[in-house]
Amino acid sequence: MRKRISWIKNREPFYYIIPTLVYFAIFLFFPIVFSLALGFYEFHGYSQNIFTKFVGLENFKYVFTDTYFHIALRNTFYFVIGSIVIQLFAALFLAVVIFYGDFKYSTAIRTIIFFPAVLAPVTVSLVWRKLLQSEGLINQILRIDFAWLSNIKIAIFVLIFVSIWQWFGYNLVIFFAGLQSLDGEVIEAAEVDGASWAGKITRVVIPMLVPYIVISVILNLIGSFRIFDIVYVMTKGGPIHYTEVLTTLLFFYAFNPQGLSNMGYASVIAMVLMLVMVLFGVIRLRLITRK
Amino acid sequence: MMIKKQPGVYIFTRVVVFVTLAVILIPVLWIVSVSFRTSETSLQSIFFLIPIKATVMNYVEAVKFSIEKMNISFLVMFRNSFIVTGISIVIALALASTAAFSFSNFKFPTKEVLFTMIIAAFIIPPQVLLIPMFILLKYFGVLNTYWAVIFPYAAFAVPIATLILRGFFEQIPIELKESARIDGASNFMIFLRIVLPLSKAAIATTIIFLFLEIWNEFMYALVFLVDDSILTIPVALAKLAFGRYWIPLTIYTASIMITIIPVVILYVIFQKWFIKGITMGAIKG
Numbered sequence: 001m002r003k004r005i006s007w008i009k010n011r012e013p014f015y016y017i018i019p020t021l022v023y024f025a026i027f028l029f030f031p032i033v034f035s036l037a038l039g040f041y042e043f044h045g046y047s048q049n050i051f052t053k054f055v056g057l058e059n060f061k062y063v064f065t066d067t068y069f070h071i072a073l074r075n076t077f078y079f080v081i082g083s084i085v086i087q088l089f090a091a092l093f094l095a096v097v098i099f100y101g102d103f104k105y106s107t108a109i110r111t112i113i114f115f116p117a118v119l120a121p122v123t124v125s126l127v128w129r130k131l132l133q134s135e136g137l138i139n140q141i142l143r144i145d146f147a148w149l150s151n152i153k154i155a156i157f158v159l160i161f162v163s164i165w166q167w168f169g170y171n172l173v174i175f176f177a178g179l180q181s182l183d184g185e186v187i188e189a190a191e192v193d194g195a196s197w198a199g200k201i202t203r204v205v206i207p208m209l210v211p212y213i214v215i216s217v218i219l220n221l222i223g224s225f226r227i228f229d230i231v232y233v234m235t236k237g238g239p240i241h242y243t244e245v246l247t248t249l250l251f252f253y254a255f256n257p258q259g260l261s262n263m264g265y266a267s268v269i270a271m272v273l274m275l276v277m278v279l280f281g282v283i284r285l286r287l288i289t290r291k
Numbered sequence: 292m293m294i295k296k297q298p299g300v301y302i303f304t305r306v307v308v309f310v311t312l313a314v315i316l317i318p319v320l321w322i323v324s325v326s327f328r329t330s331e332t333s334l335q336s337i338f339f340l341i342p343i344k345a346t347v348m349n350y351v352e353a354v355k356f357s358i359e360k361m362n363i364s365f366l367v368m369f370r371n372s373f374i375v376t377g378i379s380i381v382i383a384l385a386l387a388s389t390a391a392f393s394f395s396n397f398k399f400p401t402k403e404v405l406f407t408m409i410i411a412a413f414i415i416p417p418q419v420l421l422i423p424m425f426i427l428l429k430y431f432g433v434l435n436t437y438w439a440v441i442f443p444y445a446a447f448a449v450p451i452a453t454l455i456l457r458g459f460f461e462q463i464p465i466e467l468k469e470s471a472r473i474d475g476a477s478n479f480m481i482f483l484r485i486v487l488p489l490s491k492a493a494i495a496t497t498i499i500f501l502f503l504e505i506w507n508e509f510m511y512a513l514v515f516l517v518d519d520s521i522l523t524i525p526v527a528l529a530k531l532a533f534g535r536y537w538i539p540l541t542i543y544t545a546s547i548m549i550t551i552i553p554v555v556i557l558y559v560i561f562q563k564w565f566i567k568g569i570t571m572g573a574i575k576g
Contacts, residue, residue: 012478016393017405020386020449027446028412031423038422094311101304109308111562113315118558118565119551120507122525126532126547127322130540135334137321165314173566226416229509233529247418247510254422255514263422270419277416 038267072249083224091171114169125233178212246273326544349545362519372523379444387452395460413450439515459493
């Protein structure tokens with residue numbers, strides 16, 4: 001009872017939050033709801049009145065038969081799982097190596113490896129595009145002539161590699177910060193018990209790093225669903241839509257003249273993206289809290 | 292720190308790090324190298340990285356190229372990115388700091404619920420909102436202006452900024468606020484005169500974090516900015532590369548270098564800030 005009365009009396013805290021909430025209502029919450037409604041219509045982005053053509057569940061039905069959608073869905077999964085797993089193992093491994101390896105220039109090394117994360121994904125994509133072209137550096141070094149980005153089966157994995165390349169340093173730094181925060185005493189206690197260094201690392205250090213592992217996984221999860229720039233700039237979703245991810249497919253259907261220019265359908269894809277993302281997030285959280 | 296005394300392990304660690312550094316550095320160095328090569332020798336080199344014939348002219352050509360073929364100079368690109376990023380950050384900070392202050396200073400019902408709502412927005416992929424945002428901004432009549440991207444950028448920046456700032460604000464000793472209150476200061480004054488000045492580090496960290504995200508953003512800028520004259524750097528660069536006109540590799544790389552160099556300089560000077568800022572941002576989340 002007392003709480004209620006003082007709440008009504010003191011509205012001051014809310015004054016500080018209302019601007020943000022209003023801003024969000026306009027630019028975040030409303031668009032989300034709007035997006036859901038849009039899925040029921042068919043319309044061109046540049047038409048005057050959006051709600052002219054109500055198509056009910058047709059857009060939703062089309063999603064199930066659209067091969068491009070299935071490709072995009074599959075590729076998105078590849079990206080998400082690939083990013084999370086590879087970044088986790090590779091960056092953690094390297095962080096341990098650098099941290100325990102007694103490197104004189106450890107800071108410089110980390111600074112260098114971190115650098116690509118500071119660049120625009122567009123820039124990174126433009127660079128790798130040229131590296132991977134037929135006369136590019138990669139083929140020069142390997143002395144072969146392989147069309148990396150035109151190969152239907154391989155291209156998507158090449159893109160995933162570029163994404164991992166860019167964000168590797170980011171994950172590395174997170175794990176390194178984790179290692180730095182560890183309590184030396186616990187590790188020394190293990191040393192006294194006579195554990196080998198490999199055992200020490202796997203059985204003592206890594207479990208203590210779990211919070212950081214969680215951070216890395218969550219960040220990679222959120223980040224990999226957002227991949228757009230890399231795919232768009234390097235392959236535009238090609239060849240023949242074989243490297244599309246949900247985000248680029250959405251873009252294609254909404255804005256590309258060769259696409260359907262049906263923003264209603266694109267909205268459905270957006271909703272699917274959101275749904276998948278939430279599902280994945282929930283599954284992950286369940287897994288983590290169980291551990 | 293354990294030191295690996297066995298020679299096998301020692302070599303192993305060195306090799307691993309060396310390979311990693313090579314994989315990270317070689318692409319970057321290649322771009323630098325090509326940007327200095329003459330167009331005839333653009334694909335030839337010694338040990339892949341050292342040019343056979345070097346020239347600085349590519350940079351001049353790149354500047355000319357962008358003005359002639361694209362109607363936009365690098366200076367204008369930078370100006371656009373600057374304006375958009377600056378204003379977005381100001382708006383985001385204003386919203387986030389006040390909200391964070393509220394969460395850190397008061398106790399009130401629905402507090403955590405509201406906080407979760409604000410943070411949850413962080414999980415939303417911006418692409419999901421692309422279409423409704425497009426229609427909304429068209430309705431407001433701001434498409435093809437700076438505001439078309441500023442509004443969404445600020446919106447997406449607030450959640451993480453609020454999170455970081457709340458964390459810092461909560462660490463400010465209550466005694467400081469209490470003594471100010473005894474002296475008759477209102478909460479707003481406490482906010483302005485005590486909390487904000489003490490949080491300069493956190494605010495700087497947040498600014499760096501947001502700056503990178505917004506400066507490098509591509510998709511929204513691509514869709515919402517149409518006129519060549521207001522394009523931000525990522526979009527302008529992409530349009531240069533894929534424009535109506537074929538662009539020679541040397542000019543391509545020189546253009547990329549022009550956009551990268553300021554970032555590199557800032558990075559070298561402020562390394563620690565960058566890395567700390569981004570890690571802090573990540574960890575607080």
